[in-house]
Amino acid sequence: MTDPAVRVDRLEKQLGPNKVLRGISFEAQSGQIFGLLGPNGAGKTTTLRIICTLLAPDAGAVEVLGFDTRTAPQEVRRRVGVVTAEIGVYPRLSARENIQYFAELSGVMDGKVRQRVEAVIDRLDMGSFANQRAESLSSGQKQKVAIARAIVHDPPVLMFDEPTSNLDVLASREIREFMVESKERGKCVIFSTHVLHDAERLCDRVTIIHQGRVVVSGSTTEVRGTHQDLEDAFLAEVEGAPA
Amino acid sequence: MSAIRIVLKKELLEILRDRRTLIAIALATLATPAVLFVISQVSAKTATQAYTIGYSGQIPAGLDVLFNATGLKLEQVDDPAEAAKQQVDLGVLFTTSAVEEYYDPTRQSAQIADVRLQEVLSQYDAARIAATLQQRGIDPSSVLNPLPLNQHPLSSPIKAAGNSFLSFFLPYILITMSLTGGLSAALDTSAGERERRTLESLLLTPVPRGQVLVGKILAVSLISLTAALAAIASMLIALSQIHFGGSAGAFQVELSPLASGVMIWLAVLLAVSFSSVTIALGTLARNFRQGQAYATPLYFITIFPASIILFIPDFNPNLAIYLIPILNAVLVLRDAIVHGAVAWDALAVTTLSLVATGGLCFYAALRLFTREALLVRS
Numbered sequence: 001m002t003d004p005a006v007r008v009d010r011l012e013k014q015l016g017p018n019k020v021l022r023g024i025s026f027e028a029q030s031g032q033i034f035g036l037l038g039p040n041g042a043g044k045t046t047t048l049r050i051i052c053t054l055l056a057p058d059a060g061a062v063e064v065l066g067f068d069t070r071t072a073p074q075e076v077r078r079r080v081g082v083v084t085a086e087i088g089v090y091p092r093l094s095a096r097e098n099i100q101y102f103a104e105l106s107g108v109m110d111g112k113v114r115q116r117v118e119a120v121i122d123r124l125d126m127g128s129f130a131n132q133r134a135e136s137l138s139s140g141q142k143q144k145v146a147i148a149r150a151i152v153h154d155p156p157v158l159m160f161d162e163p164t165s166n167l168d169v170l171a172s173r174e175i176r177e178f179m180v181e182s183k184e185r186g187k188c189v190i191f192s193t194h195v196l197h198d199a200e201r202l203c204d205r206v207t208i209i210h211q212g213r214v215v216v217s218g219s220t221t222e223v224r225g226t227h228q229d230l231e232d233a234f235l236a237e238v239e240g241a242p243a
Numbered sequence: 244m245s246a247i248r249i250v251l252k253k254e255l256l257e258i259l260r261d262r263r264t265l266i267a268i269a270l271a272t273l274a275t276p277a278v279l280f281v282i283s284q285v286s287a288k289t290a291t292q293a294y295t296i297g298y299s300g301q302i303p304a305g306l307d308v309l310f311n312a313t314g315l316k317l318e319q320v321d322d323p324a325e326a327a328k329q330q331v332d333l334g335v336l337f338t339t340s341a342v343e344e345y346y347d348p349t350r351q352s353a354q355i356a357d358v359r360l361q362e363v364l365s366q367y368d369a370a371r372i373a374a375t376l377q378q379r380g381i382d383p384s385s386v387l388n389p390l391p392l393n394q395h396p397l398s399s400p401i402k403a404a405g406n407s408f409l410s411f412f413l414p415y416i417l418i419t420m421s422l423t424g425g426l427s428a429a430l431d432t433s434a435g436e437r438e439r440r441t442l443e444s445l446l447l448t449p450v451p452r453g454q455v456l457v458g459k460i461l462a463v464s465l466i467s468l469t470a471a472l473a474a475i476a477s478m479l480i481a482l483s484q485i486h487f488g489g490s491a492g493a494f495q496v497e498l499s500p501l502a503s504g505v506m507i508w509l510a511v512l513l514a515v516s517f518s519s520v521t522i523a524l525g526t527l528a529r530n531f532r533q534g535q536a537y538a539t540p541l542y543f544i545t546i547f548p549a550s551i552i553l554f555i556p557d558f559n560p561n562l563a564i565y566l567i568p569i570l571n572a573v574l575v576l577r578d579a580i581v582h583g584a585v586a587w588d589a590l591a592v593t594t595l596s597l598v599a600t601g602g603l604c605f606y607a608a609l610r611l612f613t614r615e616a617l618l619v620r621s
Binding site for chain 1: 246249250253256257260261439440441442443444445446447448449450451615
């Protein structure tokens with residue numbers, strides 16, 4: 001087996017009075033969709049924020065393609081793209097200007113910025129609204145801008161944190177298709193969600209966390225086991241998890 | 244392209260597309276000439292306005308002519324004291340030995356009429372004394388003015404009066420506009436970034452956060468500077484066109500090259516300092532409105548030092564006072580305008596103080612910008 005793209009090792013984190021993570025460990029491979037599952041408040045978002053260096057762990061370690069998040073945060077950020085449910089964009093910039101700004105900040109070479117921006121606009125089929133100010137875009141279009149800015153520097157690791165929670169059916173399907181396409185292009189895709197139906201259809205491997213602890217981990221088929229679907233397996237594991 | 248330039252370019256683009264900021268700059272440019280025009284109209288009206296004196300008794304011969312010439316209209320009344328309460332601006336009772344005056348000091352028209360009355364009576368007294376002395380064969384000037392004063396002003400009194408006005412008004416405009424001109428942009432680029440939920444994406448880029456902050460501060464500083472200089476330019480143009488007190492040439496404003504240079508240097512320092520302060524406050528806030536609430540006390544903090552020149556015009560402090568930010572800028576600029584000279588040691592201390600203030604605020608903003616709570620709270 002090849003080295004994992006993302007290695008999370010015994011991660012602990014306290015936010016205010018709450019111990020959010022209590023020793024989370026998992027590995028995610030390139031060319032796979034890895035599902036990080038759990039109910040709201042389980043610690044999924046905090047885990048992703050530590051992986052992408054927005055938060056520092058209290059204990060444990062995270063490596064992204066061999067770079068430690070504590071000692072080489074900028075190298076990690078260069079290799080990670082994050083899409084969240086928060087589709088905040090700069091309202092007075094056009095969709096194209098939003099993407100270009102992040103391309104430049106992400107270190108895309110000066111001569112390649114235009115080329116990369118246009119490539120991403122084509123790939124996400126954004127040509128019809130690329131020159132519109134972001135304030136006039138629909139939620140689905142804004143989500144595309146958010147995805148475009150996350151992938152414009154072509155990161156090998158992509159993380160999706162509840163990416164479809166504010167979207168309609170069509171926009172949600174496009175996101176799912178995009179994740180599959182990214183996996184096929186050899187990216188490591190980490191998909192954090194509490195919508196287990198989506199996870200079951202998309203993920204190659206899953207880890208279920210509850211109250212800051214991993215309750216089960218493995219391939220989607222292994223975790224489902226004898227249960228009818230992942231939701232039943234999830235409920236069985238969560239109900240059996242220590243409080 | 245360096246990260247600072249990338250952030251600066253994007254912030255300027257966003258600010259220039261923001262109606263709030265553009266309206267603030269336009270209002271700043273138009274407000275000062277409008278205020279000055281109103282002041283000039285009011286002062287012209289006051290200078291030419293006639294005030295009514297309600298009198299009783301016998302008016303001394305010739306005094307009525309002086310009253311008319313000074314814009315005081317005489318109106319006979321039964322009770323001058325009663326009439327002075329509302330009916331007329333001033334009440335006067337002429338007796339054989341004195342002039343009894345009745346006025347309400349809370350009425351501005353009474354105050355102006357009182358000054359004119361005293362002027363008229365002193366002229367009348369001087370004329371009567373001079374006539375009496377002449378009748379007795381004495382030269383009035385040898386008695387009334389035994390030690391004549393011959394004035395030789397070393398600079399134009401008209402210009403000095405203009406510069407005195409400018410020494411209060413210009414620092415006031417400079418300071419308030421440096422603060423308010425960029426305030427909306429500062430809050431938009433800091434608190435607005437959290438409110439719009441773009442902060443997390445920005446912090447996910449590999450650019451050092453210090454460079455992001457410098458780009459933002461530079462953008463806001465440029466807007467503050469533009470607003471302040473535009474307001475001052477419009478004020479100077481207005482002052483060159485408007486005449487105060489109704490008499491042309493009684494008031495001349497001229498900003499020397501030295502004062503202009505000092506003003507621009509201080510404007511740059513103030514713009515950078517204020518931008519750092521307001522961005523730090525904005526970073527502390529969760530949204531634009533909260534940022535405005537945090538920034539409101541700044542208005543009072545900045546207006547107070549600017550007003551000190553009005554209340555203590557001859558305030559000549561020691562060098563240590565120049566360590567106080569904002570007040571130091573007011574004092575240095577006042578000296579440059581009024582005296583046409585700069586105390587270089589005071590300017591050096593002022594520069595040091597404003598740079599240190601800006602640096603401390605930048606450090607505070609950077610600390611706020613890099614703390615985890617910024618993301619967790621949002």
